[in-house]
Structure formats: C-alpha cells, structure tokens
Amino acid sequence: MTNPYGGPDNNGAAPPTPRWAPAPPPQWGPAATPAARPARQRRFSPKLVVAVAGPVVAVVALVAVLGLAWPGFLNQKVFDTAALQQGVLTVLRDDYQLDANNVACPTGQSVEVEHRFSCSAQVAGVPKTISVTVKSSDGRFEVGRPQ
Structure with a gap:
C-alpha cells in the first residue's frame, strides 16, 4: 500500500519530510498596507484651553473698553x-x-x-x-x- 505522499508505506513510521519550504511569515509595515494610516487626533485639555483663551478674551475686552469708551481713540469723529x-x-x-x-x-x-x-x-x-x-x-x- 502507498501512503498519501506517494512513497511506500512505512508501517507507522514518521512520514517523510516534504520537498517544499514553508511560506515565510507575513510582513507588516508600509509595503504590506497600501492604505494610509488614519491620523491620530489630538485632544486638548480643557485646562489648556482656558489657560490660553482666558487671557486673550481679557485683552480683547480691555482694548474694546479703553479704545471705544474711555479715551475714544478708536471712536474718533471725522468729516464726511x-x-x-x-x-x-x-x-x-x-x-x-x-x-x-x-x-x-x-x-x-x-x-x-x-x-x-x-x-x-x-x-x-x-x-x-x-x-x-x-x-x-x-x-x-x-x-x-x-x-
């Protein structure tokens, strides 16, 4: 009788080794994935937003009050x-x-x-x-x- 590998039956002996090499493991990286990776989204801390936006809002309010109300240098009357x-x-x-x-x-x-x-x-x-x-x-x- 013959074994499934095409040679004579070895009566329970280990099958002979195949004549082909196993496939290499898959490679990961840019060459293996043609689609671009999604960009990592940045999240801003609420404390950082308040620390930056707070002074900016205060300066804009100060310029508006001082420029339009108090000395009026932004509210100068000119002739048509x-x-x-x-x-x-x-x-x-x-x-x-x-x-x-x-x-x-x-x-x-x-x-x-x-x-x-x-x-x-x-x-x-x-x-x-x-x-x-x-x-x-x-x-x-x-x-x-x-x-």
Missing part, C-alpha cells in the same frame, strides 16, 4: 468728505459770491475744535487754496477766503 466739499463749495458760491467749482478736501479730517486744514478749488478757472477751521465739536466749520 463729500459733505465737507459740498459745504465749502456752498460757502464760496453763496457767501463769497465766487464762481467756484471742483472743491477737493483731504479725507479723514477730524472734528476737533480749532483743527485747521486746506482744501483746493477752481475759482474762475484758477486753482486756489481754501483754509478751513473747525469751530465746534458738532461739525461747524469756517471757510477762509481763497488764496
């Missing part, structure tokens, strides 16, 4: 440039009876009493400089004669 130019043109035409047009004033002029600045205009076709002086904190101003 278009309205200012129209007002200067009206004074030149109505009060000084001049043939004026093309008034141009600098932007961002603050509404502070005794603040002075210059505007330019065409008076009878000649470029002129007009001195403007702020007279009150509610925006009234005085227009000088063209120079």
Whole structure:
C-alpha cells in the first residue's frame, strides 16, 4: 500500500519530510498596507484651553473698553468728505459770491475744535487754496477766503 505522499508505506513510521519550504511569515509595515494610516487626533485639555483663551478674551475686552469708551481713540469723529466739499463749495458760491467749482478736501479730517486744514478749488478757472477751521465739536466749520 502507498501512503498519501506517494512513497511506500512505512508501517507507522514518521512520514517523510516534504520537498517544499514553508511560506515565510507575513510582513507588516508600509509595503504590506497600501492604505494610509488614519491620523491620530489630538485632544486638548480643557485646562489648556482656558489657560490660553482666558487671557486673550481679557485683552480683547480691555482694548474694546479703553479704545471705544474711555479715551475714544478708536471712536474718533471725522468729516464726511463729500459733505465737507459740498459745504465749502456752498460757502464760496453763496457767501463769497465766487464762481467756484471742483472743491477737493483731504479725507479723514477730524472734528476737533480749532483743527485747521486746506482744501483746493477752481475759482474762475484758477486753482486756489481754501483754509478751513473747525469751530465746534458738532461739525461747524469756517471757510477762509481763497488764496
């Protein structure tokens, strides 16, 4: 009788060793896994969040209070440039009876009493400089004669 390995039966003796080598163990690592590993999620400690966010919120609140309420350096009143130019043109035409047009004033002029600045205009076709002086904190101003 023959054994399942194709040789003669050894009558209970150990089967002969196979003629092939066993397969190597599977390899683990980047070459064996083509899919990227999921990124590890970071968790922030609540104490860390409070330690960082608390001072930031306090500084923003302090700047808002000091900048807008107390000294008002972030809440400065300035003239509307278009309205200012129209007002200067009206004074030149109505009060000084001049043939004026093309008034141009600098932007961002603050509404502070005794603040002075210059505007330019065409008076009878000649470029002129007009001195403007702020007279009150509610925006009234005085227009000088063209120079």
